[in-house]
Amino acid sequence: MSRSYNFSAGPAALPEEVLAQAGEEMLDWQGSGMSVMEMSHRGKEFMSIASQAEADLRELMGIPAGYKVLFLQGGASSQFAMVPMNLLQGRKSADYINTGSWSKKAIAEAGKYCDVKISGATPKGEFTVPAAETLELNSDAAYLHYTPNETIQGIEFPYVPETGDVPLVADFSSTILSRPVDVSQYGIIYAGAQKNIGPAGLTVVVIREDLIAEPMAGTPAMFRYGTLAGADSMYNTPPTYAWYIAGLVFQWLKRKGGLKAVAEINERKAGALYAAIDGSGFYANPVDPRCRSWMNVPFTLADPELDASFLAEAKEAGLVTLKGHRSVGGMRASIYNAMPEAGVQALISFMADFEKRKG
Numbered sequence: 546m547s548r549s550y551n552f553s554a555g556p557a558a559l560p561e562e563v564l565a566q567a568g569e570e571m572l573d574w575q576g577s578g579m580s581v582m583e584m585s586h587r588g589k590e591f592m593s594i595a596s597q598a599e600a601d602l603r604e605l606m607g608i609p610a611g612y613k614v615l616f617l618q619g620g621a622s623s624q625f626a627m628v629p630m631n632l633l634q635g636r637k638s639a640d641y642i643n644t645g646s647w648s649k650k651a652i653a654e655a656g657k658y659c660d661v662k663i664s665g666a667t668p669k670g671e672f673t674v675p676a677a678e679t680l681e682l683n684s685d686a687a688y689l690h691y692t693p694n695e696t697i698q699g700i701e702f703p704y705v706p707e708t709g710d711v712p713l714v715a716d717f718s719s720t721i722l723s724r725p726v727d728v729s730q731y732g733i734i735y736a737g738a739q740k741n742i743g744p745a746g747l748t749v750v751v752i753r754e755d756l757i758a759e760p761m762a763g764t765p766a767m768f769r770y771g772t773l774a775g776a777d778s779m780y781n782t783p784p785t786y787a788w789y790i791a792g793l794v795f796q797w798l799k800r801k802g803g804l805k806a807v808a809e810i811n812e813r814k815a816g817a818l819y820a821a822i823d824g825s826g827f828y829a830n831p832v833d834p835r836c837r838s839w840m841n842v843p844f845t846l847a848d849p850e851l852d853a854s855f856l857a858e859a860k861e862a863g864l865v866t867l868k869g870h871r872s873v874g875g876m877r878a879s880i881y882n883a884m885p886e887a888g889v890q891a892l893i894s895f896m897a898d899f900e901k902r903k904g
């Protein structure tokens with residue numbers, strides 16, 4: 546068996562230790578005589594898996610009392626609709642910050658339910674985030690939504706927007722658990738699991754309890770935070786196996802020393818890769834250095850004609866899924882928590898060697 550270093554943006558690499566443990570427990574989870582996949586979500590075995598995962602996530606993120614943690618389906622993309630359906634509460638508008646591809650999708654969906662006001666618009670095509678002082682907040686906005694990490698553009702906010710009493714809603718899909726956050730600054734934090742939490746199919750939502758209220762008329766049961774929270778995420782059959790794997794990832798993060806320790810590793814990994822890109826005359830990263838992502842690092846080669854051979858040779862060297870998103874081109878190295886420092890070092894060495902031979 547040989548595992549590659551997988552730089553996929555998502556579904557992304559999982560920690561090898563987690564996969565090995567899941568393998569050992571596959572046929573018989575802790576003497577239960579069955580796989581987690583085969584268990585009733587209402588039985589005591591799965592209930593213990595579910596509550597342990599929630600407790601570990603609360604501890605890792607320091608989620609205060611007064612917040613619910615939901616383990617849902619539908620991806621971050623369902624949250625694009627659930628947020629306005631549940632939070633508008635009769636208001637006609639919401640503020641959105643537009644920093645890239647995922648913000649745009651959230652904005653398009655919200656536009657079906659309310660008047661979207663763009664706060665602190667960034668010039669088209671620019672890889673940056675608006676300066677904090679340029680954010681205008683509209684006084685009747687139901688909430689402000691932003692994307693702390695734009696997975697496709699490789700942009701990460703260096704600050705948390707200040708919204709006063711207006712609830713702050715954030716799509717944390719590609720940066721959750723990469724560093725400590727002050728959850729009390731947020732009304733809702735949501736994330737598709739397949740980047741930095743676990744397998745695709747699970748969506749984690751952390752929501753302040755006072756925001757759980759009667760949604761707009763016609764909202765389906767599965768899109769009501771109240772229904773889902775009231776049933777402890779078991780209104781219908783939850784994604785049990787993905788929830789279990791997420792729980793193993795949370796325990797792995799705790800063994801690594803928690804989010805402060807993980808953040809130091811992430812900063813080192815990203816710092817080394819950006820330094821290698823900036824230090825070469827051959828590779829380039831288009832993002833404003835003030836807001837470069839620790840998780841997704843897009844880069845281009847001086848000669849795009851070499852892209853195909855770069856990818857083919859990288860694959861030979863065990864470095865896979867480096868092709869950039871079709872909307873941005875070039876390469877993208879996603880270096881989430883599960884990417885070991887050795888993987889980033891292997892990529893840096895390969896890049897230097899490739900440049901020496903072809904640059």
Ligand SMILES: *Cc1c(COP(=O)(O)O)cnc(C)c1O
Binds near residue numbers: 622692718
């Ligand atoms: C991947 C991603 C999404 C989409 O998530 P799904 O779970 O596929 O709906 C949304 N927002 C961000 C920031 C992402 O990285």
